[in-house]
Amino acid sequence: MAAFLPPDPMHQPASPALEMDRSQPAIWVENLHRSFGQLQAVQGVSFRIDHGKVVGFVGANGAGKTTTMRILATLDYPNAGMVKIGGHNVVHYPEKVRRLLGWMPDSFGTYEHMTVLEYLDFYARALGYKGQERLQRIQEVMDFTDLTPLADRMSNKMSKGQTQRLCLGRALLHDPQILIMDEPAAGLDPKARVELKQLIRILADEGKTILISSHILSELGEMCDSLLFIDKGRIVHHGDAESMTRGSAQAGETLVNVQVFGEPTQLVQWALTAPMIQVVEETKRGARLRIESKDEATLAGVLRRMITDGLQVTDYHREERRLEDAFIDMLGQIDKGTFKGDSAVHGE
Numbered sequence: 001m002a003a004f005l006p007p008d009p010m011h012q013p014a015s016p017a018l019e020m021d022r023s024q025p026a027i028w029v030e031n032l033h034r035s036f037g038q039l040q041a042v043q044g045v046s047f048r049i050d051h052g053k054v055v056g057f058v059g060a061n062g063a064g065k066t067t068t069m070r071i072l073a074t075l076d077y078p079n080a081g082m083v084k085i086g087g088h089n090v091v092h093y094p095e096k097v098r099r100l101l102g103w104m105p106d107s108f109g110t111y112e113h114m115t116v117l118e119y120l121d122f123y124a125r126a127l128g129y130k131g132q133e134r135l136q137r138i139q140e141v142m143d144f145t146d147l148t149p150l151a152d153r154m155s156n157k158m159s160k161g162q163t164q165r166l167c168l169g170r171a172l173l174h175d176p177q178i179l180i181m182d183e184p185a186a187g188l189d190p191k192a193r194v195e196l197k198q199l200i201r202i203l204a205d206e207g208k209t210i211l212i213s214s215h216i217l218s219e220l221g222e223m224c225d226s227l228l229f230i231d232k233g234r235i236v237h238h239g240d241a242e243s244m245t246r247g248s249a250q251a252g253e254t255l256v257n258v259q260v261f262g263e264p265t266q267l268v269q270w271a272l273t274a275p276m277i278q279v280v281e282e283t284k285r286g287a288r289l290r291i292e293s294k295d296e297a298t299l300a301g302v303l304r305r306m307i308t309d310g311l312q313v314t315d316y317h318r319e320e321r322r323l324e325d326a327f328i329d330m331l332g333q334i335d336k337g338t339f340k341g342d343s344a345v346h347g348e
């Protein structure tokens with residue numbers, strides 16, 4: 001992964017808000033292409049993100065997320081297509097774009113023998129901050145990311161969660177209006193993930209535009225206004241999490257989570273022979289089943305049959321389709337060529 005390119009040290013800080021053209025989308029990508037030799041990593045990606053929106057970027061390993069994000073962050077050049085950040089073309093005006101943009105890469109280096117404070121001070125100087133203003137920016141960032149108690153800690157001697165907070169702090173030093181975060185939650189324990197999610201929520205409430213990639217779809221669903229799905233270098237869906245999970249209900253199916261007393265395999269065996277029922281997955285105490293009906297009487301009938309057939313049902317409840325399932329279904333449909341693309345993909 002490429003290292004962060006610090007902005008021009010000669011450039012004096014100015015209010016990023018003044019440099020933003022709000023008549024244009026915060027992030028505007030049109031027909032973006034990027035190849036590495038024969039490999040077409042990004043093939044005609046288009047999307048727009050309005051100011052103040054938080055958008056999740058979802059795709060399997062190798063789908064093209066990092067490649068797209070690195071071009072947005074002015075770290076790589078496209079072979080074709082256009083990218084504008086805050087109204088500025090990333091290829092023609094990279095310095096303006098870097099003023100507006102905070103970039104959090106999926107992996108980043110810290111330096112030996114450099115404390116957290118020295119690390120942030122180094123980048124604040126590179127950004128052109130001087131004197132009292134620099135000290136104030138560093139303090140604000142350390143307070144926000146809860147790094148003040150760690151100011152004197154060696155930057156390469158911190159936990160993964162603390163390191164990610166330092167990375168976020170660095171990205172926020174120039175108070176960017178737009179943030180691009182590549183897998184910020186990767187490798188974090190649940191507590192650190194919750195903390196990071198809270199910080200992202202605060203930034204969103206401040207009106208920042210955030211594009212964030214993650215493999216933890218349920219977290220993205222909670223945090224994001226919409227989700228962009230990329231597969232083999234192409235955007236295949238752009239919509240909110242609810243529209244994704246609503247899919248199964250529209251298709252006339254109901255997902256039911258069933259728990260039984262005793263061996264779950266009994267329930268799975270029963271479901272495999274029952275009409276109109278498919279096993280989505282076996283769980284610790286039962287199974288998630290797909291019933292080919294939305295009709296209340298049919299759902300009640302299924303439960304009655306389970307009990308009369310001797311299953312000791314302890315819990316039987318309807319479930320929303322999970323984002324993970326929706327995503328996997330979508331990839332399956334794409335492979336079979338039956339997926340109907342989303343109208344929102346090519347712009348609102």
Ligand SMILES: Nc1ncnc2c1ncn2[C@@H]1O[C@H](COP(=O)(O)OP(=O)(O)OP(=O)(O)O)[C@@H](O)[C@H]1O
Binds near residue numbers: 041064065067
């Ligand atoms: N510098 C490079 N040289 C050659 N191939 C590359 C380069 N960067 C990315 N690729 C390839 O481009 C494709 C897209 O990679 P990319 O890193 O954008 O995927 P991703 O969606 O971010 O995946 P992950 O979730 O694993 O990070 C992959 O096949 C990858 O191997």
